[in-house]
Amino acid sequence: MPFQSLSLCVDLYGCPNRCRHCWLGHMPNRAMAPDADARIVERFKPHFERIAFYSWLREPDFCPDYRARWERDKALSVNAVPKRFELASFWRLVRDPDYAPFLKELGVPAVQLTFFGLEETTDRYVGRKGAFRELLRATELLLDQGIRPRWQGFINEENREELVSLLALSEELELPRRCEALGGEFRFFVHTGSCDGEARKLYPIWIRRDHIPAPLIPHFLDYDALWPERELCRLWRDAPGSAAPHNDGEELVLYVSNEYDLYFNFTHMRPEWRIGNLNEEPIDELIRRAVEEDTPALRAARAVPLGELVQRYGSPASERAFSPEDYQAYLLNRHLEQLSL
Numbered sequence: 373m374p375f376q377s378l379s380l381c382v383d384l385y386g387c388p389n390r391c392r393h394c395w396l397g398h399m400p401n402r403a404m405a406p407d408a409d410a411r412i413v414e415r416f417k418p419h420f421e422r423i424a425f426y427s428w429l430r431e432p433d434f435c436p437d438y439r440a441r442w443e444r445d446k447a448l449s450v451n452a453v454p455k456r457f458e459l460a461s462f463w464r465l466v467r468d469p470d471y472a473p474f475l476k477e478l479g480v481p482a483v484q485l486t487f488f489g490l491e492e493t494t495d496r497y498v499g500r501k502g503a504f505r506e507l508l509r510a511t512e513l514l515l516d517q518g519i520r521p522r523w524q525g526f527i528n529e530e531n532r533e534e535l536v537s538l539l540a541l542s543e544e545l546e547l548p549r550r551c552e553a554l555g556g557e558f559r560f561f562v563h564t565g566s567c568d569g570e571a572r573k574l575y576p577i578w579i580r581r582d583h584i585p586a587p588l589i590p591h592f593l594d595y596d597a598l599w600p601e602r603e604l605c606r607l608w609r610d611a612p613g614s615a616a617p618h619n620d621g622e623e624l625v626l627y628v629s630n631e632y633d634l635y636f637n638f639t640h641m642r643p644e645w646r647i648g649n650l651n652e653e654p655i656d657e658l659i660r661r662a663v664e665e666d667t668p669a670l671r672a673a674r675a676v677p678l679g680e681l682v683q684r685y686g687s688p689a690s691e692r693a694f695s696p697e698d699y700q701a702y703l704l705n706r707h708l709e710q711l712s713l
């Protein structure tokens with residue numbers, strides 16, 4: 373077994389949002405059986421030395437008893453402690469006065485909050501009226517506890533100028549000074565996100581590299597690794613390798629949907645990417661498929677050269693900005709959609 377460590381992320385509670393950039397894709401919130409968590413871990417236990425168990429893969433702490441839930445996640449983990457990733461639920465932050473103190477108790481130093489521009493745009497992209505005001509309120513609640521907010525913005529052609537206004541708002545609210553007073557820096561960053569899941573629908577308004585407003589460039593995540601689509605098409609026109617993603621770390625990360633379907637953490641959770649079903653198939657076979665990357669999507673991905681994907685699905689005149697990894701995933705998913713897997 374090449375992997376000794378497993379991170380197991382189970383969609384036990386779902387998510388209050390329906391973001392337009394959601395790379396996982398939208399899924400209904402559905403309650404799983406009360407003992408689903410323990411049963412799932414038991415199936416993997418004989419095969420891994422370490423298992424970090426997460427009761428969420430969409431919104432952390434989106435269950436009423438998040439305190440007990442955190443203790444249970446730790447207790448179910450095997451020779452491992454689940455991480456917090458500086459993530460939290462802004463939905464819960466504004467609804468539950470005990471939640472921000474709970475994050476403080478855990479020693480969470482910073483929490484990421486996601487914006488899509490100003491009020492109307494953020495509400496529309498999160499899929500909930502009031503989301504923007506909740507994000508501002510969550511910012512204050514975190515600061516009150518000595519936790520630094522970190523503002524993340526997803527950029528496209530529609531909201532690029534609003535993100536400049538959002539940066540100005542963070543300065544008006546004196547977030548850099550207030551975070552510095554807490555002993556750290558305020559981070560404001562923007563990026564495109566990946567072009568899969570719901571975000572695939574944003575391709576028509578995907579940001580052009582030359583349209584990124586100058587004030588945002590110093591805040592752009594991995595700006596230097598951003599290419600215009602036409603340039604990636606030119607570079608890869610005859611590329612022989614494949615665009616298949618591959619697990620080359622020491623840890624395997626597996627997602628479990630609320631219907632017990634098993635997925636890698638590579639891209640969206642669509643049927644073609646399913647490894648198998650935990651209720652219907654033997655665990656040995658599911659682990660073999662995961663370790664050997666023997667799934668229909670990955671077999672199909674390895675069978676087609678990157679150059680062919682570019683010739684079939686690339687737009688050689690497009691200025692849209694992509695990282696090479698995200699663009700490969702976009703091309704591959706377009707290809708997989710053409711096949712009936």
Ligand code: SF4
Pocket residue numbers: 387388389390391393394395396429430431
């Ligand atoms: S991006 Fe995150 S918060 Fe938004 S819908 Fe997807 S899982 Fe929920």
